[in-house]
Amino acid sequence: MTTTTAAPPAARRRPRTPDSHGFPTRPYDLVKEFVVAIIVVALLTVGLAAAFSSPDEKAITMSDWAAAAPNDVVATAAGELAGTTTSASYGPPYNTAAEGQKLGPLPLAKWAGVRIPVNSAQDLVVTPLSHVTGNATLTAALATWKAATPDQQTAWASAYSDALSKAPNGDPTQVATGDYGPVPTMSQAFLTVASSGGLEGMLASSTFYGIDQTRPLLLLSDGSYLEDQARARHLGGDQWGMMNETGNYPGQPWMWLYTFWYQIPPFSTSSNADALVWGLMMLLTLLLVLVPFIPGLRSIPRWIPVHRIIWRDWYRDHPRRRT
Amino acid sequence: MTAATGADEAPTPPTSWTVRTRTRISRIVPQGQALPDRQPAYMSSWIYVFGVLTIAALLVVIATGVLLAIGGVAWWHVSPAGHFVNSLHLWSVELFFAFMVIHLWGKFWMAAWRGNRALTWMTGVLAFLGSIGTAFTGYLSQSNFDSQWISTQAKDGLNAVGVGAYFNVLNPGQMLVWHVTLLPLLIGLIVAIHLVLVRRHGIVPPLEAEAADANLADEGGAR
Numbered sequence: 001m002t003t004t005t006a007a008p009p010a011a012r013r014r015p016r017t018p019d020s021h022g023f024p025t026r027p028y029d030l031v032k033e034f035v036v037a038i039i040v041v042a043l044l045t046v047g048l049a050a051a052f053s054s055p056d057e058k059a060i061t062m063s064d065w066a067a068a069a070p071n072d073v074v075a076t077a078a079g080e081l082a083g084t085t086t087s088a089s090y091g092p093p094y095n096t097a098a099e100g101q102k103l104g105p106l107p108l109a110k111w112a113g114v115r116i117p118v119n120s121a122q123d124l125v126v127t128p129l130s131h132v133t134g135n136a137t138l139t140a141a142l143a144t145w146k147a148a149t150p151d152q153q154t155a156w157a158s159a160y161s162d163a164l165s166k167a168p169n170g171d172p173t174q175v176a177t178g179d180y181g182p183v184p185t186m187s188q189a190f191l192t193v194a195s196s197g198g199l200e201g202m203l204a205s206s207t208f209y210g211i212d213q214t215r216p217l218l219l220l221s222d223g224s225y226l227e228d229q230a231r232a233r234h235l236g237g238d239q240w241g242m243m244n245e246t247g248n249y250p251g252q253p254w255m256w257l258y259t260f261w262y263q264i265p266p267f268s269t270s271s272n273a274d275a276l277v278w279g280l281m282m283l284l285t286l287l288l289v290l291v292p293f294i295p296g297l298r299s300i301p302r303w304i305p306v307h308r309i310i311w312r313d314w315y316r317d318h319p320r321r322r323t
Numbered sequence: 324m325t326a327a328t329g330a331d332e333a334p335t336p337p338t339s340w341t342v343r344t345r346t347r348i349s350r351i352v353p354q355g356q357a358l359p360d361r362q363p364a365y366m367s368s369w370i371y372v373f374g375v376l377t378i379a380a381l382l383v384v385i386a387t388g389v390l391l392a393i394g395g396v397a398w399w400h401v402s403p404a405g406h407f408v409n410s411l412h413l414w415s416v417e418l419f420f421a422f423m424v425i426h427l428w429g430k431f432w433m434a435a436w437r438g439n440r441a442l443t444w445m446t447g448v449l450a451f452l453g454s455i456g457t458a459f460t461g462y463l464s465q466s467n468f469d470s471q472w473i474s475t476q477a478k479d480g481l482n483a484v485g486v487g488a489y490f491n492v493l494n495p496g497q498m499l500v501w502h503v504t505l506l507p508l509l510i511g512l513i514v515a516i517h518l519v520l521v522r523r524h525g526i527v528p529p530l531e532a533e534a535a536d537a538n539l540a541d542e543g544g545a546r
Contacts, residue, residue, distance in 0.1 A: 015533045016438075017437040017438030017527070017528060017532075018438070018528055018532060018533060018536060019438070019525070020363055020438070020524065020525030020526050020527065020528050021353060021356070021525050023363040023364065023365060023528060023532075023536060024363070024364045025361035025362060025363055025364060026361060026362065026363075026364045027360060027361055028359070028360065028361055028362035028366065029360065030358060030359070030360075030362075030375075031358070033372070033375055034375055034378070034379065037372070037375045037376050037378070037379035038379045038382065038383070040376075040379070041376060041379040041380045041383050041415070041418060042383055044414075044418060045380075045383055045387075045411050045414050045415045045418060046411065048410075048414035048417075048418075049407060049410035049411045049413070049414050050407075050410075052410070052414070053406070053407075053410045054406065054409050054410040054412075054413040054414075055469065056399070056400060056406065056409070056465070056467050057467055057468040057469065058467060058468060059466060059467050059468055059470070059471055060468060060471060090482075092482070092485075092488065093482060093487055093488035093491075100482065100483065101482075101483040101484075103483075103484060108483070108484045108485035109482055109483055109484070109485050109487075109488075111485055112485030112486075112487075112488035112489070113488060114488075115488040115489065116487075116488065116491060211494070211495070211496035212491075212493075212494045212496060212497075213493055213494065213495055214491060214493040214494055217471060217474060217475055217493045218475075218493065220471065220475070221475040226471065226472065226475065229468070229472075230472045235472055237476060241472070241476060242473055242476045242477060245462070245469045245473075246468060246469055249413075250417055252455075252458060252459065252462065253420075254420050254424065254454075254455055254458070255455065255459075272483075274479045274480045274482070274483035274484075275483040275484055277480065278480055278481075278483060278484045279484070285452065288448050289445050289448045289449070290445075291431070291436065291444065292436030292437075292440075292441035292444050292445070293441065298434065298436070300431075301431060301432050301433065301434040301530065302434065302530060304432075306432035307432055307433055307434070307529065307530050309368075310368045310370055310429065310432065310433060311365055311367075311368065311433075311529040311530075312368075313365070313367045313368075314364070314365040314367070314529045314532075315529065318529075318532075318536065
């Protein structure tokens with residue numbers, strides 16, 4: 001056991017913060033201040049809205065996608081059937097194709113489980129095609145697909161997907177000859193369905209009110225067209241994308257710190273980036289909440305005397321406090 | 324305090340739950356401090372304006388949001404009036420955050436958590452975080468290109484930590500309900516607690532102010 005000599009507590013402790021109700025006061029009209037604030041903010045809001053309006057770029061429809069990038073639609077359909085798209089290989093909460101990201105040793109995504117099940121090949125391509133009537137070629141292709149083993153299905157779709165990627169501009173009409181089974185017919189029919197404008201309804205929900213857009217959005221983001229459009233508007237993930245919005249509008253600048261981490265290593269190069277950024281942001285958020293209790297952090301305002309500006313009148317009248 | 328009773332009337336027992344609740348409520352804020360007409364003399368800076376500006380902007384945000392809600396989800400896409408109301412909503416939100424962030428920084432440099440005000444600071448930070456979530460769900464509820472892109476990007480972060488399994492940003496129906504009911508109610512509650520705490524403890528005195536500067540004896544509090 002060692003003996004230490006400490007300074008008497010009273011000598012080391014800062015004086016307690018006095019009760020604010022005991023200080024000299026001056027008249028202060030809170031209600032008037034509030035009413036003026038409301039008027040000022042309302043006028044500012046009206047002025048800004050009148051001057052700058054707000055962005056509203058139309059959502060991309062499946063028929064827009066089919067018209068603008070038909071080869072991308074065909075390639076995406078083939079990729080869904082091959083199980084190589086982002087959604088098909090995602091893992092939880094959509095499927096078990098992967099374990100999902102981990103926060104250190106914690107597989108939080110896996111623990112949450114597959115709560116929004118999506119079988120990309122079946123739900124995003126085969127089921128919508130099954131609703132098509134009057135197309136005997138497609139009906140036969142679907143029958144062939146359904147009768148095949150999973151391995152055969154994957155072999156056909158993977159071969160066709162690879163062949164598409166090697167064709168000039170991914171053009172299905174210029175694909176090299178190969179054993180693709182019914183996949184070319186199905187992919188081409190999928191493009192026709194998308195062009196017709198009926199695909200959203202087939203994907204959105206099995207009920208009348210198709211409110212949940214999980215499947216249409218997964219399909220759209222499996223293609224490259226959506227990201228190409230976003231990148232053209234400087235909204236890519238490595239372009240501080242998520243905090244911005246279309247046009248010259250401020251977007252969500254309060255999310256700058258969250259977006260910032262995605263721009264720098266190790267986050268920008270990690271396959272676990274999302275979990276790492278979320279973990280870091282949770283930690284920083286906890287620190288912000290607990291600032292009053294964290295030694296050092298809570299003393300920063302004493303070390304950097306911005307308060308001398310805020311309370312300059314009071315310090316002028318109480319010069320003895322100046323250090 | 325119990326109500327006056329007539330000679331024939333039985334007095335309200337002091338154990339009455341109603342009396343106890345009333346007494347407790349009356350003690351939350353010192354007498355006369357719920358809406359005082361005087362403030363400490365040291366409260367003399369423009370930085371103090373940003374708290375009330377934040378509240379004012381929040382009310383404009385809510386009012387413009389209510390107008391949007393009356394028109395419905397698609398109204399602002401097809402109506403010039405609806406689009407203008409959406410613009411009002413957007414810019415009031417931008418002002419709200421600008422004021423709130425300045426308010427937050429101001430309180431940080433004042434070390435405004437001193438004197439038993441830690442909970443005031445914490446509720447303020449929670450209001451800030453809740454507001455970020457509310458604005459985010461608003462962007463997801465727009466049903467336009469921004470919603471498509473932001474939702475498909477944001478899902479990966481939420482899914483990576485298991486939140487996406489329950490809070491599905493690809494489901495605009497769920498996001499809209501969070502945006503117009505759950506999160507505003509939460510923020511309203513947090514802001515109400517925050518304001519009550521501000522009135523309970525008063526405006527934090529300057530750093531280095533001592534009990535001798537106040538007329539009352541120092542009765543404790545966080546250093």
